[in-house]
Amino acid sequence: MYVEVLLELKNKQMDQTYTYKVPETLRSAIQVGKRVKVPFNHRELEGFILSIKNACKSDFEIVELLNVIDDEIVLNDELIKMGTFLKETYLCSLSSAYAVMLPSALKASLKTKINKKYETYLSLKMEHRKALSLCTNERQKEIVDCIEEIGNLQKSEANKLSISSVTTLLNKNIIQEIKEEVYRLQNQNREKDEKKVLNEEQKKAFDAIVQSLKKHQKFLLYGVTGSGKTEIYMQVIEEVLNQKMTALVLIPEISLTPQFVSNFKARFQNQVAILHSGLSDGEKYDEWRKISRGEVSIVIGARSAVFAPLKNLGIIIIDEEHSDSYKQENNPRYNAIEVAEYRTEINQIPLVLGSATPTLERMAKSTKNIYIRLELKNRVNQNILPICTAIDMTCEIKKGNFILSERLKTEIESAMSRHEQIILLLNRRGFATTITCSNCGFTYKCPNCDITLTYHKTNHNLRCHYCGFTTFKKEQCPKCKEDLNFYGLGTEKLEQIVKESFPDIKVLRMDADTTRKKNSYEAITSKFKSGEYDLLLGTQMISKGLDFPRVSLVGIINADESLNIPDFRSGEKTFSLLYQAAGRAGRKDTLGNVILQTYNPNNPILKCVEEQSYEKFYIYEMNIRKKLKYPPYYFLISLKVTSKDYDECSKEAIKVADYLRKKLADTSIVLGPTTANVFKMNNVYRFNIIIKYRFDNQLRMVLKELDKMFILNKKVNLEIDINPTKI
Ligand code: ADP
Ligand code: ZN
Numbered sequence: 001m002y003v004e005v006l007l008e009l010k011n012k013q014m015d016q017t018y019t020y021k022v023p024e025t026l027r028s029a030i031q032v033g034k035r036v037k038v039p040f041n042h043r044e045l046e047g048f049i050l051s052i053k054n055a056c057k058s059d060f061e062i063v064e065l066l067n068v069i070d071d072e073i074v075l076n077d078e079l080i081k082m083g084t085f086l087k088e089t090y091l092c093s094l095s096s097a098y099a100v101m102l103p104s105a106l107k108a109s110l111k112t113k114i115n116k117k118y119e120t121y122l123s124l125k126m127e128h129r130k131a132l133s134l135c136t137n138e139r140q141k142e143i144v145d146c147i148e149e150i151g152n153l154q155k156s157e158a159n160k161l162s163i164s165s166v167t168t169l170l171n172k173n174i175i176q177e178i179k180e181e182v183y184r185l186q187n188q189n190r191e192k193d194e195k196k197v198l199n200e201e202q203k204k205a206f207d208a209i210v211q212s213l214k215k216h217q218k219f220l221l222y223g224v225t226g227s228g229k230t231e232i233y234m235q236v237i238e239e240v241l242n243q244k245m246t247a248l249v250l251i252p253e254i255s256l257t258p259q260f261v262s263n264f265k266a267r268f269q270n271q272v273a274i275l276h277s278g279l280s281d282g283e284k285y286d287e288w289r290k291i292s293r294g295e296v297s298i299v300i301g302a303r304s305a306v307f308a309p310l311k312n313l314g315i316i317i318i319d320e321e322h323s324d325s326y327k328q329e330n331n332p333r334y335n336a337i338e339v340a341e342y343r344t345e346i347n348q349i350p351l352v353l354g355s356a357t358p359t360l361e362r363m364a365k366s367t368k369n370i371y372i373r374l375e376l377k378n379r380v381n382q383n384i385l386p387i388c389t390a391i392d393m394t395c396e397i398k399k400g401n402f403i404l405s406e407r408l409k410t411e412i413e414s415a416m417s418r419h420e421q422i423i424l425l426l427n428r429r430g431f432a433t434t435i436t437c438s439n440c441g442f443t444y445k446c447p448n449c450d451i452t453l454t455y456h457k458t459n460h461n462l463r464c465h466y467c468g469f470t471t472f473k474k475e476q477c478p479k480c481k482e483d484l485n486f487y488g489l490g491t492e493k494l495e496q497i498v499k500e501s502f503p504d505i506k507v508l509r510m511d512a513d514t515t516r517k518k519n520s521y522e523a524i525t526s527k528f529k530s531g532e533y534d535l536l537l538g539t540q541m542i543s544k545g546l547d548f549p550r551v552s553l554v555g556i557i558n559a560d561e562s563l564n565i566p567d568f569r570s571g572e573k574t575f576s577l578l579y580q581a582a583g584r585a586g587r588k589d590t591l592g593n594v595i596l597q598t599y600n601p602n603n604p605i606l607k608c609v610e611e612q613s614y615e616k617f618y619i620y621e622m623n624i625r626k627k628l629k630y631p632p633y634y635f636l637i638s639l640k641v642t643s644k645d646y647d648e649c650s651k652e653a654i655k656v657a658d659y660l661r662k663k664l665a666d667t668s669i670v671l672g673p674t675t676a677n678v679f680k681m682n683n684v685y686r687f688n689i690i691i692k693y694r695f696d697n698q699l700r701m702v703l704k705e706l707d708k709m710f711i712l713n714k715k716v717n718l719e720i721d722i723n724p725t726k727i
Contacts, residue, residue: 245314386592
């Protein structure tokens with residue numbers, strides 16, 4: 001018996017499989033998808049068994065593998081297929097595909113060793129009465145009685161009574177230790193949440209999805225904020241479970257939406273497993289095993305949970321489908337939505353994508369019925385959408401109101417007097433964004449990256465938000481010795497200004513700096529929900545999926561901020577961020593009020609936000625995309641040529657662009673090379689090349705050839721990003 005083993009070798013992620021002979025004693029343990037340990041060039045390596053053969057023709061002697069690592073299969077058939085899909089679609093290696101699909105504990109690598117967790121129990125080795133007669137003191141008897149009563153007692157509990165007595169009882173063979181595997185995350189019992197009666201719109205969407213179970217049908221659930229999409233997901237899943245199938249739910253960075261998870265756990269109790277980056281490696285390993293052993297039937301997770309090894313999958317649901325977080329920004333650069341499309345197709349099951357602001361791509365597909373559009377036009381409880389007012393900040397500045405407009409201040413006061421809550425959005429953390437010398441123009445820049453540093457007041461330092469470089473601020477300009485000024489505005493400074501303007505106000509701040517610790521996001525959210533605080537201010541984190549019934553006012557401090565990002569999707573991103581933030585206002589019994597502060601009150605995107613009209617935004621933005629040949633009219637591929645050596649980098653980038661122009665179809669457009677948005681990052685220079693295409697039979701082959709050419713290039717690197725979300 002022989003096996004083909006996939007080994008990950010360090011050099012540029014090349015896939016290699018090697019044949020090994022299976023020793024007689026290990027034959028029964030051999031299965032495709034398990035890991036084995038093999039000798040390789042005087043080392044030992046781990047790899048996956050990809051196939052089993054009875055014979056092997058070779059002129060060389062084939063070496064034997066050393067041992068089989070797993071009792072249970074790690075890569076089942078479906079995961080193996082998805083790995084191939086990733087390799088073909090995103091031009092990555094199989095080993096990197098499997099690595100991204102599995103928790104660290106199950107990767108084929110010798111580095112991390114995460115073990116199963118065991119709990120030690122004590123049980124009696126003889127009859128109760130006999131055991132008692134052998135005890136020499138009261139403590140021992142107490143322990144024996146305790147074990148008898150409970151059946152088996154946790155050793156740690158018994159040790160609390162008396163460690164020495166436990167040891168004596170063990171030594172005298174009166175009791176014994178039993179080790180049992182336990183999971184690190186245990187579900188607490190929760191009060192069961194009963195399902196709600198769906199309204200007419202919800203019922204229609206629910207029926208459409210349920211009628212398509214066991215068929216491959218794609219749905220776009222397009223429903224305004226607060227229209228009750230989550231309730232639909234839960235009732236559809238209930239039906240899926242009734243039909244003895246399982247369900248997978250993806251949400252953006254799960255840590256940001258504790259409410260969502262707890263709603264599911266309240267409805268489905270311990271049938272739910274969660275997978276996200278906030279878990280420890282051990283916890284992830286345990287959740288993964290619960291899933292693959294079929295002990296849970298619902299998985300909720302972030303991006304990589306799309307690979308959760310659920311068997312008998314009945315549906316995939318992806319909430320907030322417009323979120324960036326579904327795209328992985330490093331190798332393999334996969335998009336969980338594209339993987340979900342593939343996975344639901346091979347399983348012949350439905351896929352449901354939900355959003356109040358769908359991506360243009362998805363909305364366009366729904367006009368062609370590639371996705372069936374299910375629309376929820378109304379908020380549950382007949383709440384109407386908030387009223388949104390734009391404030392021209394160029395006028396306010398003349399009146400001396402640099403940060404909070406007159407109108408926003410009065411609205412904050414009146415909301416406070418009615419004991420309603422307020423949310424302020426400012427999509428920039430830190431104190432002031434940049435520090436500039438008004439005399440000579442000096443600004444602090446990162447020495448490794450082509451970007452200005454952000455000032456953080458709490459520890460008086462300047463930080464690079466790309467590479468983490470940190471330095472201390474000086475009082476005077478390092479160049480001309482004049483005093484330094486602050487420019488721009490971050491959340492930290494906004495907090496200070498709000499407190500100065502309203503001395504009695506109780507403020508909470510939420511951004512990447514205040515949510516670094518585990519569970520701090522949850523803590524801030526529940527503090528705000530409890531009603532102790534008047535105002536929550538923060539970055540885009542606060543705009544996501546939160547449901548605060550007492551918020552009546554949302555202030556958007558600088559609506560222009562994200563419009564200025566040099567990316568063709570900046571309009572879409574801005575619309576979606578501001579629209580979602582506005583949707584936090586007036587969710588229950590209170591009429592929502594949104595103040596949108598801007599320096600460009602006539603900007604068409606901001607006008608659409610003001611009118612709260614996705615439809616208008618869609619028409620406006622589609623028109624631009626068509627003119628500029630961007631998605632959804634064209635597909636994109638982004639290539640990055642990177643190197644520490646500027647000359648080599650620029651030379652190779654030109655070569656790549658020329659090669660593409662020569663080889664691709666005439667209808668495809670090759671742009672560049674240009675310098676990337678951040679030209680130098682971590683001392684690496686970056687050139688960008690963009691391909692826009694509609695149909696191109698040559699494309700995949702040409703890209704594969706290019707990729708191969710760079711495998712041997714030690715100095716210059718080529719990254720290919722298929723359907724990039726950022727360029
Ligand atoms: P969305 O996900 O569309 O933003 P949610 O699912 O969070 O909206 O629903 C908003 C609120 O309305 C939640 O508190 C939810 O419990 C409630 N809700 C949803 N559907 C119903 C219903 N049919 N009847 C009563 N309340 C509902
Ligand atoms: Zn940097």
